[in-house]
Amino acid sequence: MKLKYGIFVLAIYFIAACGGSDNNNPDANPDPDPVPAPLAATLVFPENNTECNEGVVVNETQSTVTFDWNASQNTDSYEVNLRNLNTNTSLTTNSNTNSADITLQRGVPYEWFVVSKANGTNETASSSIWKFYNQGAGVENYAPFPAEALNPGRGETINNSGTVQLEWSGSDVDNDITEYDVLFDTVSDPSALLGSTSDTFIDATIATGVYYWRVISKDSQGNSSESEIFEFSVQ
Template identity: 50%
Template sequence: MKIASKYIVPLVLLTLFSCGGSGDDPTPEPEPEVPVPLAATLVFPDNNEECTEGVIVSDTESQVTFQWAASENTDDYTLTIQNLETGVETSSSTSNTELQVTLNRGTAYSWIVVSSADGTNETATSETWRFYNAGAAIENYAPFPAYDPYPEMGIEVVSGNISLQWEGSDLDGDSLSYSVYLDTANPPTTLLGGTASTNIDATLEADTIYYWQVISTDSAGNSSTSEIFEFRTSS
């Protein structure tokens, strides 16, 4: 059967209009990537030193100006200070490279600076520095509380024999000895042993949460207690 030609043209036109397109739609430009901020370099207070340059505001407090070098690709900095005796942390943000903070005198602290940038969630963290904020004259300072533990806080390790490790330092350069407490209770009260090294061996049960703590004592008899470290063993 033949189809009349008058029906063919409209059908072709309909096909052209239905399937055609301009083909000129622009491809969206990708958003430019925001450069990742780099870690700041700490300047003051000096690492493992006594800070004597604070402005005394009372018998118990002084104001210390923390300083660091500007880091690339950074819009803001967060200064976090930890009281090494109480474990309490305080944080403050600034777009500058220094910040004045009121601290307790005669107290050991650690501090870090976190760099951040607008348009990205990526951050960069500086080294951790420790210092002793000067108080009344002291002939011999207590050692810094033990830090940088292994196992690290909250991680899981294999049960069995393990070497607990940490770092220690003393402003006066005195030799240090350590008493290590390890327990399944918090706070730990079971003495694992004493050592002049910064490590001690322990035997761990499987599928158990352990808490441990280090008491550092210098040759003058001054001592300091670390925060309580925690880890878990695998099943």
């Protein structure tokens, strides 16, 4: 009986001494360092507010453009996000390098940005947003890019002061914007003309409630573009 008990104790000691537990192992790391978050990429091409004329023509309506950006730190892959500014439709393309070939409609304005991703973390980082026109066959003058709201911001709630200054940004490849028509109303599809101006701001009378507005940008060649509908609340 004593022999069996001695063998049992020896076995327990052997298991403990040979790695049955990592409690005394200085190399064990029960809490590994977190994966560092990726940093934002810097866009390179197509350049902001320009005409992209370096694509490979696929047919009369499409061309393939090589998108480039500078590689970002702590990043394993990238997601390229594009939005057709005429139709407001979006598409995404994934890449493991800092470039991607994407087929686009010709003669159409786009905006794009890149999201940096890393394995082992859900954190991401987004680049700045750039706009460009994909070159179209025989196009000599492009319509302005759709205007972007600056003030009030999208969905912002402001205090009722009786008036508000609507502000927006406008840009054009040909740099020939002549004026903006501003539509302003309390209905979700504004059609009432607030005014026309060559500035990028205009005053509007307000009361408590929800307001909707959009900007029509016009150039010297008779081209025009409509912005999205912007919304803000007054309290």
